[in-house]
Amino acid sequence: ATPTALLVGTGRGAQLGILIKGPEILESTRRVDTIVLDKTGTVTTGKMTLIDAIPAQGTERSDLLRLAGALEDASEHPIAQAIAKGASEELDIDLPDVEDFRNTEGKGVSGVVDGHAVLVGRRSLLEEWSIELDPAIAAAQAEAEGHGRTAVLVAWDGRIRGVLVVADRVKPTSAEAIGQFRELGLTPILLTGDNDTVARQIAAEVGIEQVIAEVLPGDKADVISKLQGEGRVVAMAGDGVNDAAALAQADLGLAMGTGTDAAIEASDITLVRGDLRSAADAIRLSRRTLGTIK
C-alpha cells in the first residue's frame, strides 16, 4: 500500500474510535488469525458489585464485611473495590485502617485489621497460609462460581471465615463483536486469571469456545508466545496493568480506551470506547486499506 493509503486508513480509524499508533500497524492487523480476549474489563464491564456475603459457622456477617471490607479498601482491584464499597454501605461505618497490607498479584490480599491477620482471595492464597476450607464454604463458593460469579474467600487468624460473592457483567456489545470476529475468520480465545468455572460461564454467554483460565498475570505473555509458536498471528485485547506484557508480546495489541495507561502504552491500537466491535472494525479497515491498494 502507498503511504497515502495507509494515512487515509489511520484517519478513517480515528473517525471510528480506533486510535492506531502508526500506519505500519495496519499490516499486522490484516494478518491476524487469532484474537485473545482478557475477561475482566475487556469482555465484561469490570464493574463489580458485592452481591452476597456468606459467613462461616461462628462468624458474624458484620465482622466478615468489616474486616474484609477494610482490607480490600487498600486494594485497587475491581473485586476489592466492590467489596469495600458493599461493606461500607451495608455497615454504614468508616472502615478501619489496615497495617502491613500486601497484594499477591492474581491471588488476593493480606493485612492486619483491628489486630487480626486477614486474608481475602482465591483458594491458592489460603493454601499458601495453610488455611483449610470448610465444606459449607467450599459449597457456597462452587455454587456462586457455577453461576459465573467470582467468589473470594476470607480468613483471619488462621481460620476460614466466609465467602464474598461479586458479580461482573458481560458488556452488551461483546457477543456481537465475537460473532464478527468469527465472520472475519478469527478464532476467539478467552484468557483470564479467574478460575475455569467462571471463565467458561462467561465464555458461553458471549460465544467463545476456547478458554485459558487461572493464568497468573506474569504468565499471560507466555500464553501469547505459545500461540505464536503454533504459527498463529495473534491479536490480544486487554485493559489491565496485568495485560501489558501480553499486549506487547502479541502481533497486534488492542487496549480498551477505558482501561489503564499501562495497557494503552503497551498496545498498537486503542479502542477508544472500550467496545470490542471496534476491534472487528479495525481488522475490516486494514483489510480494505491494504487489500484494495497494492
Ligand code: ADP
Ligand atoms: P483477571 O485476569 O480476570 O483480570 P486477576 O489476575 O487480577 O484477574 O485476578 C485473578 C483472581 O485472583 C481473581 O479472580 C480473584 O479470585 C483473585 N484476586 C486478585 N486480587 C484480589 C483482591 N484484591 N481481592 C480478592 N481476590 C483477588
Ligand code: MG
Ligand atoms: Mg482485565
